[in-house]
Amino acid sequence: MARFTSMEHLRFLLFDVHRVEDLFTHERFAHLDAEQAWMIIESAKLLAEQEMFPYFKAMDETPAFYDGKGGVKTHPQLKNIIQKAAEQHWIGGYASFDQGGMQLPEMIFSTGHHLFQAANNGVEGYTGLSAGSAGLILNFGSTVQIETYVPNIFSGKWQGTMALTEPQAGSSLSDITTSASPTDQGYYTVKGQKIFISGGQHEACDNFVHLTLARIEGAPAGVKGISLFIIPKFRPEPDGSLVYNDVYCAGDFQKMGQRGYATTHLSFGDNDDCHAYLVGEPHKGLTYMFQMMNGARISVGQSAASVAMAAYQASLQYAMERPQGRPAGEKDPTKPPTLIINHPDVQRMLFTQKAIAEGALSLGMECNRLYDLTHVTTGEEKQKHFLLLEILTPIVKTYASEQGSRSAALAIQTLGGYGFTTDFPVQQHYRDLKIMSLYEGTTGIQSLDLLGRKATMENGKALQLLAAEIMQTIQQAAVYPDLQPKAEALEQELHRIQTVLAHLFRFAGKGQIDNYLSDATVFMELAGYIVIGWQWLKQAVVAAEKLAKKDFSRNTQVFYEGKIHTMHFFFRYELTHAEACANTILQHGSLTQVKELEIFA
């Protein structure tokens, strides 16, 4: 069986670096202990290995496709996967016991999903989407809505989706035009088109529950007039029967990657008989949706990291087995060739992948931990965790997706020409990964969110909290002679980003919003390097502790040495580019606000 992730790394992140056991001291998670937690992860691995990974290639080669009459053909194994994932609580396991869940911390629930993402990322989408949409109903829906929809989604019978994008409204949700008219029957009737709806129609579920953004007639323009509706494909009637609800799948989108994951075009109310059920209050839909969206952004980041991890593992395996060439300086052609992993450039490609994939997974775990903490803490503590999560969400999403693509390119490169052929999975990882920088807000949108909203929220409180967290790791690292220079280097980067922010805030202070935001994406790249540098230093501190104590109960000595080595690698080969990003931003005069568009010709 090919290896698609590192269980050693997951154990290290869960127990040593991000200390999931701390959560078990809180009442909500007191039913768990370390051994149980790990057994749950092991069970997810088995499921990923047996039911998902074997179909990774086949689902790419027989893409989901529209049948021309409202249906979307999908791979026969999909039903089995969704069923088994549901039975093993990988759709509803995060929910509390009284909601029909297993009250799992997100740290554990998401680690399970990481295994699915690494094994077969398209398929994980279906289950992740169901989990998220049920969560949205649990949080903001009425008791009746919860009872009607959540158990059916948790059981895998019904598919939950999120329906936001319209042909004219992608990044700009304020331009949504799907309209909802109230009736005196307690429901609304809806009319409109939604595109790019993942899992909007397929063969593995009986019903589809679309969490849909629409505008109630007469609502204010813009985002303040958007409401959230539940729109099932078949509406449950009081007698328990299901009636077709005028939700028609009008087509699909064929894609360069994630080809087994159906992307649909939905048409609501062609026959004026599409009932929609308002969730919460009118005009607050976007606020509600952003709860699911934030979760989805972290999840996309984690998925990108997971695919990069799978590509890393595949290329590592190849490098360990493929003989080619001889050491530099060896002139004797009769000497047997060496394994390519012994070539420095191959090691460079592998360490780059390891640094990106494992670093991004660590940041994802950090986010999941913060998410869990917002649920078990109160007051100022809770607010702290919330703000940290808010500022890290766009970063994990963007770092993992942008650098993950680079990482998967290196996986291809490690295999040479073979990497480009469909005989090996790395080219599929590369294709699949590219969507991650587009899902749930493109890199440009994430960067505007980071600099335009998160960096300024509560007078920069989130930023200050993040800097304090990073400083804490720096102080912990400074104790170890081997880490101390890197602790200093990271502190220098913290000063650097503060200089950059001071430079940018001057524009904001003068109301020059365009100048403030025009290099937001470069700022995002800078922030990504620093935050992942922090995650690597954090891992190195734990590894140094383990080495100092000679505590090899969980992982081997070489494993911990590898973490410190990879930290050094990240600082030398990756973090060095932070300065370049800063220098780009600090130069005067915008080059990207050109009015005379013929300049591009």
Place this chain on the structure above:
Amino acid sequence: MARFTSMEHLRFLLFDVHRVEDLFTHERFAHLDAEQAWMIIESAKLLAEQEMFPYFKAMDETPAFYDGKGGVKTHPQLKNIIQKAAEQHWIGGYASFDQGGMQLPEMIFSTGHHLFQAANNGVEGYTGLSAGSAGLILNFGSTVQIETYVPNIFSGKWQGTMALTEPQAGSSLSDITTSASPTDQGYYTVKGQKIFISGGQHEACDNFVHLTLARIEGAPAGVKGISLFIIPKFRPEPDGSLVYNDVYCAGDFQKMGQRGYATTHLSFGDNDDCHAYLVGEPHKGLTYMFQMMNGARISVGQSAASVAMAAYQASLQYAMERPQGRPAGEKDPTKPPTLIINHPDVQRMLFTQKAIAEGALSLGMECNRLYDLTHVTTGEEKQKHFLLLEILTPIVKTYASEQGSRSAALAIQTLGGYGFTTDFPVQQHYRDLKIMSLYEGTTGIQSLDLLGRKATMENGKALQLLAAEIMQTIQQAAVYPDLQPKAEALEQELHRIQTVLAHLFRFAGKGQIDNYLSDATVFMELAGYIVIGWQWLKQAVVAAEKLAKKDFSRNTQVFYEGKIHTMHFFFRYELTHAEACANTILQHGSLTQVKELEIFA
């Protein structure tokens, strides 16, 4: 008709920046003038537009595939394309009149091929490969070999290929085992397997002429025992008939991109009846092959730049037409949306693409000019052009392919979710481009070539010549106040790379070859930034001259302003990363020569 390149940019490069007209003063090219030259380019554009571009998508969607019995099915249009390209001299046009060519400078011949690459890069491969293999025969083959094969390749009836790679010998050609036994009939019999043979079998040609590397029985081990053979699929008999030559296409490789371009597995001599004709002297095959290989490397670099250019043009067109969102700071959602090209981040993505694609095309043109000059100059001048070409070849190949992939990713990103769908060409550009960093020596191999061979050849003469060329541009730029700071910046980068080289040469001096070469790829990245920075400064100097003289006879004022603007953009957003590469290399102690391989787990 969608635009897939910029004719304005080609005209600028050809006539203003790289001055093709200078070549026309040499006897070999004296039959040409500027007007004719441009008409030839225009005719290539027409061919690309009418016969190639319309099939770009279709050839991806109906990939070349093996029929299970020795044949490879290809798109029906392929024959038409090869025929028309041949008729219009785009296979043999570079050859001299007496060889049946049009005596075109490479600058013009390759610009024609750029148009084909931008329109339909896979298809250009067939014609480019035929051109290169015929060139190899012309240079090193016997009169009989030339007469037998070249006219048939030039006419498009026969396909030329290069057959190097074997299952166990990819990057390491010294491990080739295909064997050739001499006969007393003047030919050799050959036995062996070759893989990854582009165009090795398809439906558009009657015969296939494989320029094959093999080892004559008893030859020395390693690269010094490799000979070059012509091995046709059907061998021409003295009576003019063609006899099957025991060359069997045993399969193909399905790929993530360039799917219309057949990649084959060839088996020679299964029935001990494969005749092979030695080219030149025994054991000198690799030297001969490297002439074709060097041309192919420049061509792959140009192809990568061409595909990046096509992706840029497609994303530019989309950005000019797609309304979405409002300017930053605009709070009124009832205002109509703006075109996305007005968003600074979209301009950043477009300028990055423009800087990469146009910069790499300029470097390609520089190489083609040097190639032409080696053919019309003598003595020291010739040697100078040769050495400059030698050192720039791995750089253009690598910069264009590595940064081209990044550029095409930004084309996808510019389109948002649509960019990931097969409705738009940018995802195909992204997939196609990825092979360019693998073809004809991976990025790792190119980097070893640059640092291990080219940087040290003739005691660093090539490097010195290149530095002198760059200094000349710096001096020309220093005259213009707007360019002067960038001239200084580039000079600083030149000093920086010299510092890096001095650091590395110390390892070489101590015989520490592993330490000398272990960061060759980072050195390559550094060299790429500087050389493309040079190309941009060179373009900016010409643009500044045009603006100063108000000479808008060839292009508009805005066009020239755009070149200077893009130069500034490249220096701020791209060249800034050169320092990071240098800092990576200058740190002490290798991190990529790990012996304990469990560290990667």
